[in-house]
Amino acid sequence: xxxxxxxxxxxxxxxxxxxxxxxxxxxxxxxxxxxxxxxxxxxxxxxxxxxxxxxxxxxxxxxxxxxxxxxxxxxxxxxxxxxxxxxxxxxxxxxxxxxxxxxxxxxxxxxxxxxxxxxxxxxxxxxxxxxxxxxxxxxxxxxxxxxxxxxxxxxxxxxxxxxxxxxxxxxxxxxxxxxxxxxxxxxxxxxxxxxxxxxxxxxxxxxxxxxxxxxxxxxxxxxxxxxxxxxxxxxxxxxxx
Amino acid sequence: xxxxxxxxxxxxxxxxxxxxxxxxxxxxxxxxxxxxxxxxxxxxxxxxxxxxxxxxxxxxxxxxxxxxxxxxxxxxxxxxxxxxxxxxxxxxxxxxxxxxxxxxxxxxxxxxxxxxxxxxxxxxxxxxxxxxxxxxxxxxxxxxxxxxxxxxxxxxxxxxxxxxxxxxxxxxxxxxxxxxxxxxxxxxxxxxxxxxxxxxxxxxxxxxxxxxxxxxxxxxxxxxxxxxxxxxxxxxxxxxxxxxxxxxxxxxxxxxxxxxxxxxxxxxxxxxxxxxxxxxxxxxxxxxxxxxxxxxxxxxxxxxxxxxxxxxxxxxxxxxxxxxxxxxxxxxxxxx
Numbered sequence: 001x002x003x004x005x006x007x008x009x010x011x012x013x014x015x016x017x018x019x020x021x022x023x024x025x026x027x028x029x030x031x032x033x034x035x036x037x038x039x040x041x042x043x044x045x046x047x048x049x050x051x052x053x054x055x056x057x058x059x060x061x062x063x064x065x066x067x068x069x070x071x072x073x074x075x076x077x078x079x080x081x082x083x084x085x086x087x088x089x090x091x092x093x094x095x096x097x098x099x100x101x102x103x104x105x106x107x108x109x110x111x112x113x114x115x116x117x118x119x120x121x122x123x124x125x126x127x128x129x130x131x132x133x134x135x136x137x138x139x140x141x142x143x144x145x146x147x148x149x150x151x152x153x154x155x156x157x158x159x160x161x162x163x164x165x166x167x168x169x170x171x172x173x174x175x176x177x178x179x180x181x182x183x184x185x186x187x188x189x190x191x192x193x194x195x196x197x198x199x200x201x202x203x204x205x206x207x208x209x210x211x212x213x214x215x216x217x218x219x220x221x222x223x224x225x226x227x228x229x230x231x232x233x234x235x236x237x238x239x240x241x
Numbered sequence: 242x243x244x245x246x247x248x249x250x251x252x253x254x255x256x257x258x259x260x261x262x263x264x265x266x267x268x269x270x271x272x273x274x275x276x277x278x279x280x281x282x283x284x285x286x287x288x289x290x291x292x293x294x295x296x297x298x299x300x301x302x303x304x305x306x307x308x309x310x311x312x313x314x315x316x317x318x319x320x321x322x323x324x325x326x327x328x329x330x331x332x333x334x335x336x337x338x339x340x341x342x343x344x345x346x347x348x349x350x351x352x353x354x355x356x357x358x359x360x361x362x363x364x365x366x367x368x369x370x371x372x373x374x375x376x377x378x379x380x381x382x383x384x385x386x387x388x389x390x391x392x393x394x395x396x397x398x399x400x401x402x403x404x405x406x407x408x409x410x411x412x413x414x415x416x417x418x419x420x421x422x423x424x425x426x427x428x429x430x431x432x433x434x435x436x437x438x439x440x441x442x443x444x445x446x447x448x449x450x451x452x453x454x455x456x457x458x459x460x461x462x463x464x465x466x467x468x469x470x471x472x473x474x475x476x477x478x479x480x481x482x483x484x485x486x487x488x489x490x491x492x493x494x495x496x497x498x499x500x501x502x503x504x505x506x507x508x509x510x511x512x513x514x515x516x517x518x519x520x521x522x523x524x525x526x527x528x529x530x531x532x533x534x535x536x537x538x539x540x541x542x543x544x545x546x547x548x549x550x551x552x553x554x555x556x557x558x559x560x561x562x563x564x565x566x567x568x569x570x571x572x573x574x575x576x577x
Contacts, residue, residue, distance in 0.1 A: 188401065191402050191403050192401055192402065192403070193373060193376075193401060193402060193403040193404075195372045195373070196371060196372055196373070196374060197368065197371040197372040198372075200371060202371065206346075
């Protein structure tokens with residue numbers, strides 16, 4: 001994990017914390033944006049926010065709506081927290097973050113209730129539970145609370161996109177196997193035998209386990225692949241010389 | 242050099258000759274008569290379903306397991322036992338998936354033979370039951386003399402495709418009839434096996450004989466089935482005395498459904514049963530209580546599978562609670 005996850009920051013008002021961090025390393029904006037999608041994906045790598053990942057991914061539609069709601073809350077609260085980071089006293093920062101997050105969750109909840117009432121009902125209490133989603137609080141505590149607004153928003157967008165991607169993978173696997181449909185469109189015709197267990201809670205655990213297994217297998221393969229490619233690279237370099 | 246006069250080695254000095262593969266292949270051998278009976282009652286479908294489940298188990302063990310672990314026979318046992326818990330008309334691809342799941346998720350992810358918490362065959366069946374509830378509860382009637390060759394259902398359905406409804410005769414299992422229609426089944430049918438049901442849960446007498454052979458060879462701890470039968474009979478008699486219309490008697494409870502096969506072959510799995518004798522008694526009693534509770538008050542007609550899986554989860558705890566006193570040591574006394 002990168003150094004943003006280090007213990008709570010000194011009081012931001014103690015001045016200079018940001019400046020120091022920025023002087024220490026100038027991070028290109030695309031790094032902030034991209035790291036959440038893959039290298040530090042909140043669900044697949046950091047294993048945060050597993051509760052909604054397991055609970056609401058039994059169909060693609062639910063996953064997408066949940067992903068959008070969380071994305072909105074994450075970007076909104078990162079923006080606000082980062083803007084006020086010098087004004088929030090260190091002692092009550094968690095309570096303040098939660099208050100800001102809850103504001104955005106309430107907005108998201110009302111919006112979903114008005115726009116997609118069916119899915120809102122299917123998501124049940126998990127929309128309100130975005131408040132305690134540890135991805136969001138984690139990003140405020142680890143990043144937005146000590147970084148300038150631009151970087152914080154980029155980070156939130158990346159993390160939100162990573163969360164959406166993870167939910168989409170889970171939702172696709174579970175809906176395709178569990179109901180034979182994608183976004184409600186039948187894929188295999190009427191004679192498909194649905195694997196009922198995949199839309200039930202155990203299916204969530206199995207799918208998550210297999211996705212994590214695939215990722216760790218892939219990550220373990222990377223160094224081996226790089227090593228396999230190395231000698232060839234040398235040969236090419238020699239020829240070029 | 243002549244042989245030494247006195248040979249001094251550490252114990253043990255006598256080897257019984259029993260190894261894991263030998264025990265496992267003995268269990269496989271003892272399953273053959275049950276498989277033959279299933280074939281006699283349900284026709285060629287029985288062989289096909291069991292073969293598909295075994296193929297799923299063995300292929301998974303071979304491709305994902307350690308080197309040469311297929312040879313110890315444990316995957317074959319899992320496959321055959323899983324096949325025996327399935328209905329004859331099940332599409333073969335489902336049986337294959339069940340076998341692969343039982344070995345892959347039930348055994349290999351825990352580290353292979355000896356490491357698993359739950360009985361792999363039952364885990365495979367629980368997965369199938371949750372995934373394909375309709376196919377798993379469609380029981381063909383036993384084949385009659387004339388059309389023995391007819392398949393029990395759409396065995397050859399393509400993968401991922403629902404089985405077509407062939408004109409196979411289906412009928413409710415004795416437990417289902419008891420639970421949902423309050424209709425009894427003659428005891429002789431239960432004992433000899435000419436009832437509808439899963440492949441291996443028909444002939445109680447035969448399972449008792451094959452399991453008895455294993456118990457005589459000491460390949461299974463006889464205390465587990467004894468405890469299951471005693472507790473189940475006691476509870477059933479009690480409930481029957483209280484309300485004869487709703488609850489079946491002791492003999493029906495023992496010989497119907499998967500209780501025989503479960504008690505003899507699933508609960509006594511060497512890996513997932515307690516190691517102490519007292520633990521075995523408690524384990525068996527727990528299975529029997531759960532079976533009777535699920536059968537009497539649960540939504541399902543049969544509860545042997547879930548009972549054994551639940552008790553499997555308690556086995557480490559039972560082992561710890563029933564540790565015998567080490568010889569020569571004294572129990573710790575607290576100061577008064």
